[in-house]
Structures are given as structure tokens and as C-alpha cells.
Amino acid sequence: MTKDIATPIRTKEIMKKYGFSFKKSLGQNFLIDPNILVNIVEHAGLTKEHGAIEVGPGIGALTEHLARATKKVVSFEIDQRLLPILEDTLSPYENVKILHSDVLKADVKETINEEFSGVEDIMVVANLPYYVTTPIILKLLTENLPIKGMVVMLQKEVAERIAAKPGSKTYGSLSIAIQYYTQAETVMIVPKTVFMPQPNVDSAVIKLMKLDKPAVEVIDEEFFFLVTRSSFAQRRKTILNNLTSQLPDGKLKKDDILTALSKAQIEPTRRGESLSIPEFGALADALYPYFH
Numbered sequence: 001m002t003k004d005i006a007t008p009i010r011t012k013e014i015m016k017k018y019g020f021s022f023k024k025s026l027g028q029n030f031l032i033d034p035n036i037l038v039n040i041v042e043h044a045g046l047t048k049e050h051g052a053i054e055v056g057p058g059i060g061a062l063t064e065h066l067a068r069a070t071k072k073v074v075s076f077e078i079d080q081r082l083l084p085i086l087e088d089t090l091s092p093y094e095n096v097k098i099l100h101s102d103v104l105k106a107d108v109k110e111t112i113n114e115e116f117s118g119v120e121d122i123m124v125v126a127n128l129p130y131y132v133t134t135p136i137i138l139k140l141l142t143e144n145l146p147i148k149g150m151v152v153m154l155q156k157e158v159a160e161r162i163a164a165k166p167g168s169k170t171y172g173s174l175s176i177a178i179q180y181y182t183q184a185e186t187v188m189i190v191p192k193t194v195f196m197p198q199p200n201v202d203s204a205v206i207k208l209m210k211l212d213k214p215a216v217e218v219i220d221e222e223f224f225f226l227v228t229r230s231s232f233a234q235r236r237k238t239i240l241n242n243l244t245s246q247l248p249d250g251k252l253k254k255d256d257i258l259t260a261l262s263k264a265q266i267e268p269t270r271r272g273e274s275l276s277i278p279e280f281g282a283l284a285d286a287l288y289p290y291f292h
């Protein structure tokens with residue numbers, strides 16, 4: 001087995017060889033601890049039957065662990081300066097494909113069709129660029145991709161919000177947006193010291209396994225998400241006040257909103273943070289006729 005990329009010495013060597021400098025604006029904090037990488041791969045449950053999609057390979061620290069563990073890895077990297085470096089560092093691995101692309105603009109479904117024919121179990125595994133964690137996760141979940149799930153590193157605070165349960169301070173529309181599609185669990189808290197350069201915030205690894213079907217069946221998904229976002233617009237306000245101030249013509253339709261709340265058996269004085277996903281589903285469906 002070749003020497004790991006993810007050590008402080010090797011990372012410094014590679015940076016020096018190519019005169020590479022980190023771009024903070026691209027969220028470039030590279031992993032320099034192989035133990036963390038082994039743990040990430042283990043949590044993803046990868047085997048040689050699996051395919052892995054990576055966002056942001058950097059200099060290849062995680063990519064090489066994915067290459068060792070899976071049948072094939074496809075990585076999206078936005079920074080062109082990293083391409084010649086990756087060609088060098090990943091040269092021992094024949095099962096890696098690097099795509100020079102902004103993952104937010106990429107047609108990931110088409111990439112999967114092209115690159116993973118015959119591979120049924122595909123996981124997204126990444127140390128995400130922190131300035132765009134939420135848009136990346138939401139894109140990959142809402143595009144109905146044939147993936148089993150994701151194991152990704154992100155800011156600890158965002159991981160807490162994603163995995164939060166009703167009644168907790170961090171539970172909100174992001175928790176619902178993600179838990180609508182997945183079973184969400186924080187699997188590791190990661191210290192700043194395993195990165196070069198060290199980020200300003202603490203990190204965590206979160207595991208999101210896609211549900212067979214969404215957590216609740218609703219009439220209209222878009223309206224369901226509008227209702228959840230509206231309900232958390234001002235956390236200290238009651239659900240009734242948030243819905244009347246946020247939904248289109250909500251103030252005029254206050255009586256309808258009260259009727260819908262009653263139909264969904266939700267007290268108007270409750271706060272959004274106390275409602276479970278099934279309760280939000282029932283509420284959105286009860287409100288639906290008054291807003292369409």
C-alpha cells in the first residue's frame with residue numbers, strides 16, 4: 001500500500017512541490033489524519049461492490065481511501081489548480097475519475113448513468129466545502145439520484161441542526177428538509193486539529209441514509225416545505241402567528257388557518273419546534289385547499 005496522502009508531512013510536501021496555496025473562499029481545509037478517513041469509510045459501510053461520489057477531492061486525501069475501499073470513485077473538483085496534483089497523487093489508483101466541475105452546476109444524474117453502470121450501491125462520501133454544505137446536500141437529495149445515502153463532514157453546528165429532533169433548540173426547517181428524505185445521524189465529532197489549515201469551527205461527520213419513501217406522504221411537497229419554513233420564520237412566535245404572517249394572504253386567511261390547525265389537531269399556541277414531521281404533513285394537507 002502506498003504512503004497516505006493525509007499526513008501533515010506528505011500534505012506539506014505536495015503543497016511545496018506544486019506551489020499550491022489554500023483558497024479559503026473554496027472551503028479548502030484538507031484532512032491530515034488517516035484515522036479519521038478510515039472511520040469515515042467504515043461509517044459509509046463501503047465494499048468493493050460500491051461506487052462512491054465525492055465532492056471536493058482536494059489533493060486526494062479521502063479519495064484514495066475511497067479508491068481502496070470501493071469499485072469506483074467519481075470526484076467533482078471546482079479548483080482547476082488541483083487537477084495536475086490529483087493526477088500525480090492518485091496515479092496508483094485506476095478506479096478514480098476526477099471531473100473538473102462545480103457540483104452545484106453538474107448533472108449528477110447523468111454522471112451516475114455514465115460512470116456507474118452495473119454499480120447498484122452508490123454512496124456520497126465527502127469532506128464538504130463549508131461555505132456550501134447545505135446547498136450541496138439539498139441538491140443531492142432533491143434530484144432523486146440513485147444513491148443509498150451520504151456520509152459527509154461538515155460544520156458541527158449544521159450537523160446538529162440536520163439531525164435535530166422535535167423539541168430541541170436546533171430543530172428547524174433544515175432538520176425537516178433533510179429528515180423528509182433520510183434517516184439522519186451524527187456519527188463523529190471531529191477536532192479542528194485534523195485539518196490543514198484548521199477551520200474556525202468544530203466539525204462533525206453525519207450519516208444520511210435515504211428512506212424508501214419520504215417520511216410523510218403529502219399532497220404537495222413544495223407547499224409542505226413552504227409551511228415548514230413559514231412555521232420557523234420567527235422561532236419565538238406561535239405557529240398561528242408565523243403562518244398568518246408568512247403564508248400568502250395569511251392575515252386575511254387567519255380563520256382558515258385556525259380551521260386547518262384544528263383539523264390537524266394542532267393547538268394554535270404551539271411553536272414550530274414542537275411539531276413532528278407527520279404533524280407538519282397533516283397541517284400542510286389541511287391548509288392546502290385554502291391556498292390553492
Ligand code: SAM
Nearest residue numbers: 029030031056057058061077078102103127129
Ligand atoms: N477531500 C479533501 C480533504 O478531505 O482533504 C478536501 C476537502 S476541502 C474541505 C473541500 C474541497 O471542495 C476543496 O478541494 C475545494 O476546492 C472543493 N470545492 C469547493 N467548492 C466546490 C464546488 N462547488 N464543487 C466541487 N468542489 C468544490
